[in-house]
Amino acid sequence: MKNIKVSIIIRTKNEERWISRCLNAIKKQNNKDYEIILVDNKSDDKTVEKAKIHGVKKIVLIDDYLPGYALNKGIAESSGEFIVCLSAHCIPIEEDWLERLLNNFKNKDVAGTYGRQVPMEFSKDSDKRDLFLVFGLDKKIQVKDSFFHNANSMIRKEIWKKIKFDERISNIEDRIWGQKIIDAGYKLVYEPSAPVYHFHGIHQDGNVTRLKNVVNIIKKQDKNFIEGNIKPDDLDIYCIIPSKGMPIKNNNDYLIAYTINVAKKSKYIKDVIVSTDNDLTKKIAQDLGAKCPFARPQNLSDPNTNLEMVQKFSMNELEKLKIFPDLIVHLEETFPFRDTDLIDNAIEELLKHGYDTILAAREENGWLWKEDEKKNINRIDEGDVPRIIKKKTYIGLHGLCCITYPEYIREGNLLGKKVGLLRVDNHLSWLEIRSESTFKKYQNFFYDKQ
Numbered sequence: 001m002k003n004i005k006v007s008i009i010i011r012t013k014n015e016e017r018w019i020s021r022c023l024n025a026i027k028k029q030n031n032k033d034y035e036i037i038l039v040d041n042k043s044d045d046k047t048v049e050k051a052k053i054h055g056v057k058k059i060v061l062i063d064d065y066l067p068g069y070a071l072n073k074g075i076a077e078s079s080g081e082f083i084v085c086l087s088a089h090c091i092p093i094e095e096d097w098l099e100r101l102l103n104n105f106k107n108k109d110v111a112g113t114y115g116r117q118v119p120m121e122f123s124k125d126s127d128k129r130d131l132f133l134v135f136g137l138d139k140k141i142q143v144k145d146s147f148f149h150n151a152n153s154m155i156r157k158e159i160w161k162k163i164k165f166d167e168r169i170s171n172i173e174d175r176i177w178g179q180k181i182i183d184a185g186y187k188l189v190y191e192p193s194a195p196v197y198h199f200h201g202i203h204q205d206g207n208v209t210r211l212k213n214v215v216n217i218i219k220k221q222d223k224n225f226i227e228g229n230i231k232p233d234d235l236d237i238y239c240i241i242p243s244k245g246m247p248i249k250n251n252n253d254y255l256i257a258y259t260i261n262v263a264k265k266s267k268y269i270k271d272v273i274v275s276t277d278n279d280l281t282k283k284i285a286q287d288l289g290a291k292c293p294f295a296r297p298q299n300l301s302d303p304n305t306n307l308e309m310v311q312k313f314s315m316n317e318l319e320k321l322k323i324f325p326d327l328i329v330h331l332e333e334t335f336p337f338r339d340t341d342l343i344d345n346a347i348e349e350l351l352k353h354g355y356d357t358i359l360a361a362r363e364e365n366g367w368l369w370k371e372d373e374k375k376n377i378n379r380i381d382e383g384d385v386p387r388i389i390k391k392k393t394y395i396g397l398h399g400l401c402c403i404t405y406p407e408y409i410r411e412g413n414l415l416g417k418k419v420g421l422l423r424v425d426n427h428l429s430w431l432e433i434r435s436e437s438t439f440k441k442y443q444n445f446f447y448d449k450q
Contacts, residue, residue, distance in 0.1 A: 005033055005034070005035070005079060005080040005081055005082075006031070006033060006034040006035075006080045006081075006082050006083075006084055006098060006102070006154075007034070007035050007036075007037060007074075007075070007078030007079060007080030007082070007083050007084065007157075008026065008034055008035070008036045008037065008083075008084040008086055009037050009039060009071060009074035009075060009078070009083060009084065009085050009086070010022065010036065010037070010038050010039070010086050010087070010088050011039045011040075011041070011067070011070045011071070011074070011087070011088065012038060012039070012040045012041070012043055012047050012048075012051075012088045013040070013041040013042070013043055013047075013065065014043045014044065014045045014047060015043070015045075015047045015088035015089060016043070016045040016046045016047045016050060016324075016406070016407060017089075017326075017405060017407070018088050018089040018091075019047050019050050019051055019054075019088050020050055020054065020234075020235070020236070020326055021091050021230065021234060021235075022086070022087075022088055022089070022090060022091055022092075023036070023050075023051065023054040023056070024054075024234055025091045025092040025093075025097075026086075026092065026098075027054075028092075028095050029092070029095055029096070029097060029098045029099075030095050030096050030098070030099060031096075031098045031099050031102070034080070034084075034098065035058065035078070035079065035080065036051075036055075036056045036058065037056075037058040037059075037060060037074045037077055037078055038051050038056050038058065038059045038060065038074075039060045039062060039070045039071070039073055039074040040059060040060070040061055040062070041062050041063075041064075041065040041070065042061075042062075042063065045407055045410075046319065046324045046406070047088070049319075049322075049324055050324050053322070053324065058077055060073050060074055060077055066167055066168070066169065066170060066173075067150070067165070067169075067170070067171070067173045067174075068164075068165030068166045068167045068168075068169060068173035068177075069165075069167040071085060071150065071165050071173070072164050072165055072167060075157065075160060078157070080157060081156075081157055081158075082102065082105065082154055082155070082156060082157060083154065083155050083156075083157050083160060084098070084101065084153070084154045085150040085151075085152075085153045085154070085155070085174075086151070086152060086153075086196070087150075087151040087152070087198065089198070089199060089200075090117070090151050090152055090196040090197065090198045091196055091197040091198075091228065092152075092194075092195075092196050093118065093195045093196060093197060093228075094193075094194070094195065097115070097194045097195070097196070098194075100115070100191055100193045100194035101113050101115060101153075101154040101191060101194045102154065104154075104189045104191055105154075105156060107187070109185075109186055109187045110141075110156070110186070110187050110188070110189055111155060111156055111159045111163075111181045111184075111186035111187065111188065112148060112153060112154065112155040112156070112159075112177075112178070112181060112186075112188050112189070113153065113154050113155075113188065113189040113190070113191050113194075114148055114149045114150075114152060114153040114154075114174075114188070114189075114190060114191070115152040115153070115190075115191050115192070115193075115194035115195055115196060116135045116136075116137075116152075116190075116191075116192040116193075116194065116195035116196070117131050117134075117135045117149070117151060117152055117195065117196055117197075117198040118131065118135070118195050118196070118197050118198065118226055118227070118228055119131045119132070119197070119198065119199065119201070119227060119228065120197055120198075120199040120227060120228040120229070120230075120354065121227040121228060121229050121352060121353075121354075122199070122352065122353050122354030123199050123200065123201070123227075123228075123354075124200070124201070125212045125215045126201060127199070127200050127201030128201070128215045128227075129201070129215050130201035130202050131198065131201050131202070132215075132225070134202060135190075135192065135195075136192065137192050137224055138192065139189070139190060139191060139192055139193070140189065140190040141187055141188075141189055142178075142182070142187060142188040142189065142190065143182070143187055144182065145182075145188070146175060146178040146179035146181070146182045146188070147175060147178060147188075147190075148174045148175055148177060148178030148181075148188055149174050149175075149202070150173070150174040151196070151198055152194070152195075152196045152198070153174065159181070159186065162184075163177065163180050163181060163184065165177050197228030199228070199354070229351070229352065230351045231351075232267070232268040232344075232347050232348065232351060233267075233268065235268070235326040235327055236270050236324070236325050236326045236327075237268050237269050237270055237325065237326060237327045237328075237329060237347065238269065238270055238271050238272075238273060238318070238323070238325040238327075238328055238329070239263045239266070239269045239271070239272045239273065239328075239329040239330075239331060239343075240273045240274075240275055240311060240314050240315075240328055240329070240330060240331075241256070241259055241260065241263070241272065241273070241274045241275065241285075241290070241331050241332070241333060242275045242276075242296070242307060242310045242311065242314070242330075242332065243256055243274055243275065243276040243277075243278070243281050243296075243333055244276065244277050244278070244296065244300075244301040245277070245278060245301065246278060246280065246281075247278065247280055247281045247284060248333075248433065248434075248435070248436050248439050249436060249439075250436060250439045250440045253439075254284050255333055255334070255336060255433060255439055256274070256281060256284060256285065256333040257284065257288060258333075258336035258337075258338075259331050259332070259333045259335070259336060259338070260272055260274070260285060260288045260289070260290050261288065262331075262338045262340055262342075262343065263290075263329070263331060263343065264288070264289055264290070265340050266329075266343045266344055266347075267344050268343075268344055268347050269329060269343065270325075271291055272285075272289070272290040272291065273290065273291050273292070273293065273314065273318070274290045274291070274292050275292075275294070275296045275310060275311075275313070275314040275317075276292060276295070276296055277295060277296040277297070277298055277300075277301050282295075293317070293318075293321060294314070294317040294321075296310065296313070296314075297313070300313055307330075307332075307398075307414065308409075308412045308413055308414055309412065311328070311330060311409050311414065312409055312410065312411075312412045315328070315406055315409045315410055316410075324406070325406055326405075326406075327347065327350070327403055327404070327405060327406075328403070328404055328405070328406055328409055329343060329346075329347070329401070329402075329403050330398065330399075330401075330402040330403070330404070330414060331343075331399070331400075331401060331402075332398075332399030332400075334399055334432045334433050334434055335397070335399050335400040335429065335431075335432055335433075336433060337426070337428040337429050337431055338400060338401065338429055339424075339426055339429060342360065342400070342401055342422075342424065342429070343401055343403075345422065346358050346359075346360065346401050346403050346422045347403060349420060349422055350403050350420060353420055354418070355416075355418050355419065355420035356404065356405060356408065356415075356416020356417050356418045356419065357402065357403065357404040357405075357408065357414065357415045357416045357418070357419045357420070358402070358403050358404075358419070358420040358421070358422055359396050359397065359398045359400075359401065359402040359403070359415075359419070359420075359421060359422070360396075360397045360398070360400040360401040360402070360421075360422050360424045360429075361394040361395060361396045361397060361421040361422065361423055361424065362394065362395050362397060362423070362424055362425075362430055363392055363393070363394055363423055364393050364394060364395050365390070365393075366381075367379060367381055368380045368381040368393060381393055394421050394423070396421070397424065397429075397430065398414060399432070400424065400429060400430070401422070402414055404416055
């Protein structure tokens with residue numbers, strides 16, 4: 001069965017965050033006899049561009065999305081004897097995933113097979129519960145049960161020609177197809193040994209407390225309980241350091257060098273990009289192993305320009321060069337005292353918890369005040385509450401480290417919706433240097449840091 005041609009249909013709609021992970025897992029398959037067909041529904045992010053970079057040549061564009069219609073359009077363009085239906089945000093776990101699905105078709109009565117779905121570590125408890133309860137460990141040959149799931153499935157194309165997916169319905173096209181298959185006398189197979197990671201479940205959320213209890217029970221009782229995690233090594237992570245004007249210097253020591261050097265020590269950053277308007281800064285950066293593939297225009301260096309605008313420009317310039325990062329690490333040269341493991345710790349925390357953005361922050365236990373429109377000063381912390389029970393407050397240090405997805409930077413934002421804070425306890429890391437006099441004052445600290 002290893003030499004049988006397989007067509008993998010992936011339906012997408014703004015799946016930029018997931019498509020590289022999905023395609024990378026497919027590339028690792030032992031069985032290489034496959035083609036990939038992307039059926040894209042007007043993605044306005046970089047899903048299609050990323051797919052092309054990964055070698056996907058067949059791309060079907062559709063204007064109106066219905067699940068059965070999208071699948072039928074993709075399958076109509078296929079050349080395989082067997083068809084895989086795979087969600088773009090599903091990641092095959094094992095390198096024999098494709099072979100495990102294929103093996104079930106040795107039985108000529110089998111029309112389709114579907115694999116196990118495992119939640120991600122950051123999936124909601126409701127989704128974890130649903131996936132663990134629905135997708136068990138026992139293989140099933142279904143002669144009456146019509147349950148079928150196209151997030152991770154394979155079907156026989158010759159049978160699809162007779163029984164296609166319903167193009168009129170907005171949901172459960174897979175289960176309706178499964179019922180028609182059973183009614184026609186064919187069999188369906190649930191193959192738990194062909195799992196994928198899938199971050200969301202198949203049912204609506206319920207009571208949060210109850211769901212958490214259910215998941216905790218499953219964790220304790222199920223010896224095979226596993227949770228998906230995204231490995232930083234599998235991502236293209238770029239660091240962008242914005243810089244304007246003459247570099248700050250003390251003797252032969254340049255401030256920006258400390259930020260570049262720390263970024264270069266990261267295990268996960270693929271390239272360090274310095275977005276600068278200054279030729280000397282460009283030379284310093286390049287001498288240190290950073291790249292300056294574009295020049296920051298002068299209109300983005302005036303006092304009214306914010307960092308979001310600068311990073312949006314930088315992101316756009318990278319994409320013009322056909323560079324499509326999976327994550328962006330934003331660092332500012334004014335924070336030279338970062339711990340060397342800060343960046344990698346932040347990357348790992350973002351991926352572990354499924355944050356849209358993570359930034360360095362310091363806990364503040366003092367009194368916090370804010371000036372209103374009338375210049376009145378108002379206290380915004382809880383007041384004179386014992387520290388042990390006082391709600392924590394934090395001051396974000398985005399210049400120290402902020403990691404986010406390109407989709408937000410492209411919109412002119414550094415922050416996504418789900419923000420995580422990485423507490424930094426090293427007080428020296430909080431120190432910000434913005435002048436040569438301050439740089440000179442703390443030069444001994446710099447040398448000690450090196």
